[in-house]
Amino acid sequence: MPKIAVFPGSFDPITIGHVDLVERALPLFDKIIVAVGVNNQKHTLYSLEKRLHWLEEVFHSDPRVEVGYFNGLTAHYAHSIGAGYLLRGLRNASDFDYEKTISQLNHIVGEGLETIFLISQPAYSHISSTIVREIIKGGGNAEPFLPPEVFRSMNGK
Ligand code: ADP
Numbered sequence: 001m002p003k004i005a006v007f008p009g010s011f012d013p014i015t016i017g018h019v020d021l022v023e024r025a026l027p028l029f030d031k032i033i034v035a036v037g038v039n040n041q042k043h044t045l046y047s048l049e050k051r052l053h054w055l056e057e058v059f060h061s062d063p064r065v066e067v068g069y070f071n072g073l074t075a076h077y078a079h080s081i082g083a084g085y086l087l088r089g090l091r092n093a094s095d096f097d098y099e100k101t102i103s104q105l106n107h108i109v110g111e112g113l114e115t116i117f118l119i120s121q122p123a124y125s126h127i128s129s130t131i132v133r134e135i136i137k138g139g140g141n142a143e144p145f146l147p148p149e150v151f152r153s154m155n156g157k
Pocket of ligand 1 (some may be wrong): 008009012014015017018022090091095117119120121124125126127128129152
């Protein structure tokens with residue numbers, strides 16, 4: 001059975017922290033599906049289409065990484081595509097507190113679905129999509145936090 005992991009998130013927008021996590025997780029899995037969880041209650045800065053387009057651009061050269069999206073429960077999505085693992089990143093203690101509960105729930109709802117956590121590298125642990133959105137909304141330069149193709153696309157280059 002191929003080892004398939006879903007890396008779920010909002011990716012609003014994808015940052016170099018997300019990319020680093022996927023690259024470091026690749027040796028652990030046969031395939032990683034980077035999937036946007038569509039949450040109608042959550043207002044996003046960028047449309048689903050834009051977020052998916054950027055994910056496709058960033059990962060297009062690696063056939064082991066696919067891009068997708070889902071409505072509803074992450075565990076149901078993972079089951080529907082034959083993934084036995086979720087991938088998540090931990091930057092700090094508050095990530096841990098939040099992720100611990102979610103992973104325990106997903107283990108039950110997903111009937112054995114395991115969440116694999118990677119601790120972020122020190123160079124990326126301060127980076128979040130939230131911070132990047134704030135910088136962009138405030139007119140600052142988000143280039144240091146974004147994959148180059150995403151920065152170029154945001155700036156019409
Ligand atoms: P969500 O809305 O589900 O938190 P995000 O797109 O913000 O979605 O994050 C998706 C996943 O990526 C989470 O597990 C988060 O901890 C991880 N992540 C985000 N930024 C980083 C980073 N800089 N280093 C490592 N992991 C990260």
